[in-house]
Amino acid sequence: MNSNQETKHGPLQGLKVLDLSRILAGPTCTQLFGDMGAEIIKIERPEKGDDTRFWGPPFLKDEDGNDTTESAYYLAANRNKNSVAVDLTKSEGQSIIKELAANCDILVENFKSGDLARYNLDYESLSKINPKLIYCSITGFGMTGPYAKRPGYDFLIQGMGGIMSLTGKADEDGGEPMKCGVGIADVMCGMYASVAILAALNARHTSGKGQHLDISLFDCQVAWLINQGAGYLVSGDVPPRRGNEHPTIVPYSTFPASDQSFIIATGNDAQFTRMCEVIGASELATDPRFEKNKDRVLNRQILIPLIEEYTKQQSSTHWLNTLDVAGVPCGPVNDLAQTFSDPQIQHRQMAINMAHRDNAKDGVSLIGNPLNFSDTPIQYNKAPPVRAEDTREILSKHLGLSEEKLNELEANGIIECLQTKNQPPQTC
Numbered sequence: 001m002n003s004n005q006e007t008k009h010g011p012l013q014g015l016k017v018l019d020l021s022r023i024l025a026g027p028t029c030t031q032l033f034g035d036m037g038a039e040i041i042k043i044e045r046p047e048k049g050d051d052t053r054f055w056g057p058p059f060l061k062d063e064d065g066n067d068t069t070e071s072a073y074y075l076a077a078n079r080n081k082n083s084v085a086v087d088l089t090k091s092e093g094q095s096i097i098k099e100l101a102a103n104c105d106i107l108v109e110n111f112k113s114g115d116l117a118r119y120n121l122d123y124e125s126l127s128k129i130n131p132k133l134i135y136c137s138i139t140g141f142g143m144t145g146p147y148a149k150r151p152g153y154d155f156l157i158q159g160m161g162g163i164m165s166l167t168g169k170a171d172e173d174g175g176e177p178m179k180c181g182v183g184i185a186d187v188m189c190g191m192y193a194s195v196a197i198l199a200a201l202n203a204r205h206t207s208g209k210g211q212h213l214d215i216s217l218f219d220c221q222v223a224w225l226i227n228q229g230a231g232y233l234v235s236g237d238v239p240p241r242r243g244n245e246h247p248t249i250v251p252y253s254t255f256p257a258s259d260q261s262f263i264i265a266t267g268n269d270a271q272f273t274r275m276c277e278v279i280g281a282s283e284l285a286t287d288p289r290f291e292k293n294k295d296r297v298l299n300r301q302i303l304i305p306l307i308e309e310y311t312k313q314q315s316s317t318h319w320l321n322t323l324d325v326a327g328v329p330c331g332p333v334n335d336l337a338q339t340f341s342d343p344q345i346q347h348r349q350m351a352i353n354m355a356h357r358d359n360a361k362d363g364v365s366l367i368g369n370p371l372n373f374s375d376t377p378i379q380y381n382k383a384p385p386v387r388a389e390d391t392r393e394i395l396s397k398h399l400g401l402s403e404e405k406l407n408e409l410e411a412n413g414i415i416e417c418l419q420t421k422n423q424p425p426q427t428c
Helices: 025-035 091-102 117-118 123-129 154-160 184-207 217-223 228-233 270-277 282-286 291-300 299-312 316-325 336-341 343-347 392-401 403-411
Strands: 017-019 039-044 059-061 067-070 082-087 107-108 134-139 211-218 253-255 259-266 330-332 353-354 359-367
Touching: 017 025, 017 059, 017 091, 025 039, 025 184, 082 091, 082 392, 091 123, 091 253, 091 392, 107 117, 107 184, 107 217, 123 217, 154 184, 154 217, 184 211, 211 217, 253 299, 253 330, 259 299, 259 316, 270 282, 270 291, 270 299, 270 316, 291 299, 316 330, 330 403, 336 343, 392 403
Parallel strands: 017 039, 017 107, 039 082, 107 134, 134 211
Antiparallel strands: 059 067, 253 259, 259 330, 353 359
16 A cells, blocks of 8 residues: 555545345445445354365465465455354354344345345345445345346356357357456456445435345356347347457457467557558458458458468467557466566556565555546555454444453354464354
8 A cells, every 4th residue: 555545544434334145146235335445344154264265275375385265256246245154054053143233324135036134134124224224135036037046157157148149250260159267257257246235335325225236147147248139139149159250350369479379459440451451461451351351351261361371470479569569469378477467567556565464574466456546546454364264353343342242242153253374163
């Protein structure tokens, strides 16, 4: 954190969020709010915690180089949160959640549709306690419809929502449907949820009331089919997989150089003409089959192999340098080591390091937040917490529970308090 950040608050400073979510969609949403200054109270199951804590390796290493219990997957989406371990299946645990909800602005949960109603922790129950509560339910398929009771997982949603049918090599190239390399359906759902919550906050300024938000992975997946989805709805034609090629812009793909592949992404006819000049194929720019983008799209099967014959003649570095000078959009295909060592990524601080109680020497390296505010900057105040790290502090601060009461609740299995580093849980 720089000195400028130390004197300013995040744009969501003062908001309190009760986070009953786990895995990726909900945690992505609440981490974003935490980065922007909201207080995030993450509720976890005693003894187990968020499912993703076990989704490794890799795990964070301690100072001696040994694995801790903190997986990289969990660490990716739980920065700037407080971990409070409460058993929701027990009546006293439910009472704790109700008391916390009474004093929070936002609640985010991703239980299966209807599950929290069993504990009287659904929107209908909690809105009676706190009418201003904005309650966001993230499910696989939504709170209504024939699939409402089904569990939803990113891989299933990518398949059912159509994105896999568009991803991967074409059939004629021996390809098959392929999922994205990250849980993009979960991440995008978290992004849509964050927008919906902020919109509901704005509506509350006028109405004075909260509301229930029903956000599903399936709906969100279909929403971000964007131009491909709209293309199908307009034409009725099911689009094929095209590998790295663009459905309606040509050339816009990876091309082979003498050493490795690189990207050319011509966005208009002028860029195509300049590209042809750079690679030594000026005749292609005046060929009536390729002169306009619509012609190039229709004749892609002819044009692409012709371009490849030229690009194979020089190294990727040569083409990236000469095309860039000519104003033709181009770029390398980086692995993650190359991405995080890129000077632009380093300048934009998209890789950060935070102090962590399990490794005071090296801390934990995380992906930075991409949002940049001129007056209310993102702040990195707290590394992803160890399970139950903040139970004592939060329940004492917000509910006024005494040390004696905390000990009683843990003895009865209602809560779990801070555990000794990498050891079985201890009493408060």
